Amino acid sequence: GAGVSQSPSNKVTEKGKDVELRCDPISGHTALYWYRQRLGQGLEFLIYFQGNSAPDKSGLPSDRFSAERTGESVSTLTIQRTQQEDSAVYLCASSSGSSYNEQFFGPGTRLTVL
Amino acid sequence: AQRVTQPEKLLSVFKGAPVELKCNYSYSGSPELFWYVQYSRQRLQLLLRHISRESIKGFTADLNKGETSFHLKKPFAQEEDSAMYYCALQNTGGFKTIFGAGTRLFVKA
Structure with missing residues (x-):
């Protein structure tokens, strides 16, 4: 079956605009993660969703960032009033519902804020 | 606070040499540790x-x-091991995951 997919693959926007990034997890995976990777740096945890539990939003850097997930499928990460420091690759991953399971990563969305 | 430290940004070794990628962590509880890799x-x-006690x-x-370490080791490096390695x-x-900054391994012929 298909792996995790993300769209768009690249997004260039102007400072102050809102952007929406999409993630389609592997079917049946109840856990979904968003990470940010700035140039030359590691992955920065943003948020995860697990089944019907409340999401862990502890990694969201500001209230300009939000994410939603529809049931156990698609998730969208929204960044409002984008800033240049938001430029990064945004990675999505999904895993089955058990603890400590392997995360399967998408190809990422490269966001450039001019 | 939870933290994962990979002190080396770049590690260069010759083919056939042993390799060790360092990972240190900071966590007050009982964590589970992983190594992820990204090939070109x-x-x-x-x-x-760690939980699987496997060799891959x-x-x-x-x-x-x-x-508080989880170093990755291989006795004889191969050229195809060249990649970016992340400790997590x-x-x-078992859900919130913290990654290190990564170590780029370059295996020279």
Whole structure:
């Protein structure tokens, strides 16, 4: 079956605009993660969703960032009033519902804020 | 606070030489540790995890709770091991994941 997919693959926007990034997890995976990777740096945890539990939003850097997930499928990460420091690759991953399971990563969305 | 430290940004070794990628962590509970790898033009993928006590592609990693380390080792590096390696920690409960900054391994012929 298909792996995790993300769209768009690249997004260039102007400072102050809102952007929406999409993630389609592997079917049946109840856990979904968003990470940010700035140039030359590691992955920065943003948020995860697990089944019907409340999401862990502890990694969201500001209230300009939000994410939603529809049931156990698609998730969208929204960044409002984008800033240049938001430029990064945004990675999505999904895993089955058990603890400590392997995360399967998408190809990422490269966001450039001019 | 949870933290994963990979002190080396770049590690260069010759083919056939032993390799050790260092990972130290900071966590007050009992974490689960992972190594993920990203080969050129491929997605980030799991290499191995402590809970499985496995050896993948000749790599092993031992959790040392006294030194809070989870170093990745391979006795004889191969050119195809050249990649970016990330150490990761999951907290008790097993979902929130903290990654290190990564180490780029370059294996020279």
